[in-house]
Amino acid sequence: MTSRAGVVRAFVAKDLRIHARDRFYVVVTIVGLAFFIGVFWLLPDTVDETLHLGVHLEDAPAEVAALLDADEDEAGLAVEVFRSSADLEDAVRDGDPVVAGLDLPAGFLAALATGQDASARIVLRADAPEELRPALAAMVRELAFAVSGQPPPVTVPDLDEVVVGVDRAGAQLSLRDQLRPVFVVIALFVEMFALASLVAGELQLRTITAVLTTPARISDVLAAKTVVGTLLAFSQAMVLVVATGALVRGLPLLVVALLLGGILVTGVGLIAGSIGRDFIEVVFWSLVVGLPVMIPAFGALFPGSVSTWIQVLPGHGLVQIMVGTTARGEGWTEAAPHLGALAGWCVVVFALGVAILQRRVRRL
Amino acid sequence: MGPALVAEGIGYDYDGTLAVDDVSFDLARGEVLGFLGPNGAGKSTTIKLLTGQLEPRSGRISVLGMDMPRQRGEIQARIGVCFEEKNVYPSLTGRENLAFFARLFGLHDVDLDELLARVGLEERGRDRVNRYSKGMRQRLMVARTLLNEPDVLFLDEPTDGLDPVSARTIRQLIRAEADRGAAVLLTTHDMYEADQLSDRVAFIDRGKVLALDPPEELKLAHGTRSVRVRVRTGEQIEEHVLPLDGDGGAAELQALVEAGNVLTIHTEEATLEDVFVAFAGRGLT
Numbered sequence: 274m275t276s277r278a279g280v281v282r283a284f285v286a287k288d289l290r291i292h293a294r295d296r297f298y299v300v301v302t303i304v305g306l307a308f309f310i311g312v313f314w315l316l317p318d319t320v321d322e323t324l325h326l327g328v329h330l331e332d333a334p335a336e337v338a339a340l341l342d343a344d345e346d347e348a349g350l351a352v353e354v355f356r357s358s359a360d361l362e363d364a365v366r367d368g369d370p371v372v373a374g375l376d377l378p379a380g381f382l383a384a385l386a387t388g389q390d391a392s393a394r395i396v397l398r399a400d401a402p403e404e405l406r407p408a409l410a411a412m413v414r415e416l417a418f419a420v421s422g423q424p425p426p427v428t429v430p431d432l433d434e435v436v437v438g439v440d441r442a443g444a445q446l447s448l449r450d451q452l453r454p455v456f457v458v459i460a461l462f463v464e465m466f467a468l469a470s471l472v473a474g475e476l477q478l479r480t481i482t483a484v485l486t487t488p489a490r491i492s493d494v495l496a497a498k499t500v501v502g503t504l505l506a507f508s509q510a511m512v513l514v515v516a517t518g519a520l521v522r523g524l525p526l527l528v529v530a531l532l533l534g535g536i537l538v539t540g541v542g543l544i545a546g547s548i549g550r551d552f553i554e555v556v557f558w559s560l561v562v563g564l565p566v567m568i569p570a571f572g573a574l575f576p577g578s579v580s581t582w583i584q585v586l587p588g589h590g591l592v593q594i595m596v597g598t599t600a601r602g603e604g605w606t607e608a609a610p611h612l613g614a615l616a617g618w619c620v621v622v623f624a625l626g627v628a629i630l631q632r633r634v635r636r637l
Numbered sequence: 638m639g640p641a642l643v644a645e646g647i648g649y650d651y652d653g654t655l656a657v658d659d660v661s662f663d664l665a666r667g668e669v670l671g672f673l674g675p676n677g678a679g680k681s682t683t684i685k686l687l688t689g690q691l692e693p694r695s696g697r698i699s700v701l702g703m704d705m706p707r708q709r710g711e712i713q714a715r716i717g718v719c720f721e722e723k724n725v726y727p728s729l730t731g732r733e734n735l736a737f738f739a740r741l742f743g744l745h746d747v748d749l750d751e752l753l754a755r756v757g758l759e760e761r762g763r764d765r766v767n768r769y770s771k772g773m774r775q776r777l778m779v780a781r782t783l784l785n786e787p788d789v790l791f792l793d794e795p796t797d798g799l800d801p802v803s804a805r806t807i808r809q810l811i812r813a814e815a816d817r818g819a820a821v822l823l824t825t826h827d828m829y830e831a832d833q834l835s836d837r838v839a840f841i842d843r844g845k846v847l848a849l850d851p852p853e854e855l856k857l858a859h860g861t862r863s864v865r866v867r868v869r870t871g872e873q874i875e876e877h878v879l880p881l882d883g884d885g886g887a888a889e890l891q892a893l894v895e896a897g898n899v900l901t902i903h904t905e906e907a908t909l910e911d912v913f914v915a916f917a918g919r920g921l922t
Contacts, residue, residue, distance in 0.1 A: 276743065283740035287729070294728045479724040483781070486688045486718040487741040488710050 277496075280489045284497030285504075288471055292505065298467045302509065305463055309456040310516045316448045325351045326409075327374030327396070329361040330381065358394075365396045373397045373405050375413060385420040450600035451574050453517055454592045457531075458570035460509040465538035465545070465566075466559045468502035472546025472630065473555045482637055491634060495543075495627055502539030507531055514599075523598035526608055530594040533612070536619045537587055541566060543626025547633045569593075587622060590615035639702060641666045641789050641820035642687065647696030648844075649682055656682040658844035659696070664820045666788070669811065671835030671852075672824040673913060675920070679844040680824040681721065684791050687822070688718050701788055714742060717787030721794045723774040727767035731758055731777050734766060735784060742785045756780045757806055772803035779807055783814070790814055790821045796830060808834055828909040840913050847916040852909055859915045860907015866893055867900040874900065 292298060353371055355361040364371040376394035384391035395409045475481045475494075485491060510531045514520060520527065541562045549555030566588035573592050583589060590611035597603035597611075642664040649657040657679045664670050672680050685691040687698060689709040698705040700712045725734050732749050739747045753762040756776035766774060779795060792811065796804040811834055815821050825831050831838055832852050840847040848855060862881040867874055877893065879886040881904075893899055914920055 279743060280741055283737055287726070287733075287737045290733070291726065291728050478727070479720070479722050480726055482690065482722075483718070483720060483724045483738070484741065486690060486713055486716070487738060488714045488743065489741045490710070 277490075277493060280493040281497045281500065284489075284494065285500050288497065288501040289504075291474075292467060292471065292501070295467070295470075298463075298470075301463055302467075305460065306509065306512060306516075309460065309513060313449055313452065313456065313517045316452060318447045318449045321370075323349050323351050323370075325353065325370035325372060327353050327355050327361045327364050327371040328377070329355040329358050329374065330377045331379035332382070362396055365398055368398050368400075373401050373409060375409060382420050385417050386422075388421065391417070446573075446596065446600050449517070450596065453514075453519060453599060454573045454595040455570045456517070457510050457513050457534075457595060458567050458588060458592070460513050461506045461534055461538045462559075462563050462567060464502070464506040464509050464535075465542040465563055466556075467505060468498065468539060468542030469546035469549065469555050469559050470552075471501070472498060472543060473549050473551075476547065476633055476637065477550065479637060481634055485634070491631060495630065498543065499536070499539055499623075502542050503532065503535035505535075506538045507535035510534060519595075519599040522602055523604065526594065526598050526605060530591055530598075530608070530612065530615065533615045533619050534588075534591045537591070537615065537622055538563070538566060540619065540622035540624075540626040543630050544622070547626065547630040566591075587615075587618040590618070638666065640664055641668075641701055642822070643697075643699040644683075644687065645697045645699075647683070647686055647693040647698060649686055649691060649694050655844050657686065657693075660841070660844070660846050661696075662839055662846060662849055664789070664822055666820050667815055667818050668836045669815045669821040669823055669834050671831035671838040672822060672841060673826065673828070673831050673838055673909065674824075674841035675826060678841045680841055681793055682844075683841070684718070684793055684822070684824060688716060688791055689713055714785065715787060716789045716791065717782035717785060719778050719782040719790070719792045719795050721797065723771065723778065725766050725774055725777055725781070728765060730763050730765050731769070731773075731780075732762040734777060735781060738781050739784050744785060747784055752780045752783060755783070755810065757803075772799045775799055776803060776806065779810060783810070786817075788819060790819050792821065792823045794825055795823070796825070796827065804830075828913075832909055838909065840916050842913075842917040842919075848912075855909065855912045856907045859912045862907075863905045864890060865901075865903045865905055866890065867902075868893055868896075869898045869900055878905075 351370070353364070355364060355374070358376050361371075361374045361376055365374050374396040376396055378393070381391050381393060393413050395406065395413075397405060397409075475484075481494065484494065511528075514527060514531065542559075544562050545555055545558040549558045565586045569583050569586050569589035569592045572583045572589070573596055590613075593611045594608045594615070597607055640663040644663070645661050646659050647657060647661070648655070648659055660679075660683060662670070672683065674680050682691065686693050687700065687705065689706050689712065692706050701715055703712050705712055726737070729737065731753060735747070735749050735752060739745070739749070750759060750762065753759045756779055758773060758776055758780065761769065761773060766777065769777065775795065775797075779792075782790060782792070790811075795807050795811070799807070808830065811821055811823065815836075823831070823834060835852055837850060838852050838855060839849040848859075850858070863886070864879050864881060866877045866879060868877065869875075877889070879890050881887070890902075910920065
């Protein structure tokens with residue numbers, strides 16, 4: 274007597290064996306994991322928010338240099354004094370860490386103190402943020418007021434800073450935290466592609482026709498493909514998460530999110546594998562259907578710039594949970610809406626994949 | 638015990654294009670029924686209907702006393718289907734292919750080595766199928782069909798494109814299965830194979846069964862018997878085809894023999910293809 278569980282187990286074992294014998298995916302999986310893990314640990318794990326400025330003041334008195342140095346750390350500003358204009362320009366050209374500088378010529382301070390005209394040079398790297406120019410100009414003006422002993426033309430009012438929402442100042446994501454979801458989603462994507470190939474192979478070779486003239490049902494095939502797809506995707510993602518040291522907190526939440534992510538890409542794999550009629554078409558449809566899963570991961574590289582349309586894409590919930598849990602220590606409460614959205618997308622995408630696969634099988 | 642398979646007025650169309658039109662026949666246990674027809678005649682669609690891959694738009698199908706498609710699961714546990722396409726898993730070995738399908742049937746004690754030996758693959762069972770020749774893949778598919786010792790076998794062009802040795806191995810297996818008591822439905826457009834193997838032959842064309850009888854009866858009823866006589870006439874050799882039915886042929890043959898110039902005489906009977914042409918008005922290809 275054939276049991277449903279026995280049929281599904283047989284199918285899962287067969288699919289895993291076929292997958293393990295596909296050199297392309299074995300190589301892509303191993304090399305991909307090694308590459309992502311290696312790159313991850315090479316990336317900086319801290320965010321340096323200090324702005325490094327260089328100053329060359331030809332005849333600077335010691336007390337002026339000390340005054341400049343006093344601002345370090347307090348305002349996220351570090352000033353480095355250079356002996357010559359050439360040294361300053363070289364440092365700015367290198368850009369590490371000095372990104373801009375003030376070149377104050379000989380007699381600059383004396384001219385200011387005596388009320389004479391004075392000029393200064395602002396030195397900027399070509400890729401320096403646009404906002405630096407007015408900021409440096411303001412610095413020179415402040416310096417002029419301080420040296421000349423005259424007050425600024427207006428009285429600067431006291432300012433209260435109000436940040437609406439969660440203030441991320443001082444808690445920016447490191448490059449590692451930004452890239453972790455990208456790596457995980459790419460790993461999921463590779464396994465999605467592997468599942469799509471398994472499904473497409475079953476249809477192209479018409480082995481599924483042979484299977485469906487045995488006591489096995491299409492529901493058994495779908496169950497097995499779901500198990501295989503989710504297992505492959507989830508295990509790859511977990512390996513990455515563990516290897517990138519992200520399991521220090523929120524383990525159950527991460528496991529649930531990655532399981533849902535595995536189911537999501539399984540649904541995408543069913544769609545791509547059912548539509549694609551050969552290798553090229555499978556690649557094409559995997560990219561077309563898989564992009565909405567991948568795009569939000571790249572959005573994590575640009576915090577604060579995630580557009581509304583990206584927020585409704587299938588992969589957004591997964592990325593937000595990963596970032597929130599691994600980098601910000603968020604828990605179930607903060608993740609709940611993202612989990613809900615992710616689960617909703619799983620249902621939609623998986624149902625679509627099942628419907629398309631069933632239609633293809635009927636038309637064989 | 639009733640027939641192994643009964644089809645009553647079954648019909649099917651693909652988006653309005655009629656593929657099977659009011660087809661009726663039955664198949665006894667131990668019988669080989671040859672389903673003959675050209676490509677696109679409706680043979681494969683009929684097999685899909687009988688094996689539960691498609692549901693008929695009209696008519697009734699009974700397999701081993703059970704209703705198809707209502708009792709599809711129970712029926713499929715007791716049938717074996719060999720497809721025209723070589724639908725085996727190329728990256729698995731022959732043994733692994735068979736073991737996988739055995740598990741789909743819930744079988745755990747099948748002697749796979751014995752099964753592979755029956756189709757002459759005992760030496761290649763542990764090789765991956767992507768290293769098999771076309772004939773070896775076909776033999777593996779036949780072995781897969783026999784995994785569950787089926788009561789009804791559906792064989793769709795089982796020897797198509799095979800070398801003579803592989804084809805003979807498979808024909809022997811088909812006969813052995815019929816002798817075991819299995820009912821065999823064999824679709825083919827190979828007249829020789831149908832003639833050799835079938836207890837009865839059904840001609841199918843444009844979705845309809847045109848005739849259904851033992852091959853000998855079909856040939857006798859719808860073909861013509863004749864003799865081919867080669868005669869030397871001076872420096873020339875002439876050939877005469879003389880009908881044995883009717884009056885003129887026998888007298889002409891006697892005259893040729895008495896003239897003493899006969900080189901060879903061969904009796905000839907109608908082939909199944911001749912009979913098919915008589916029914917369908919066109920050949921099998």
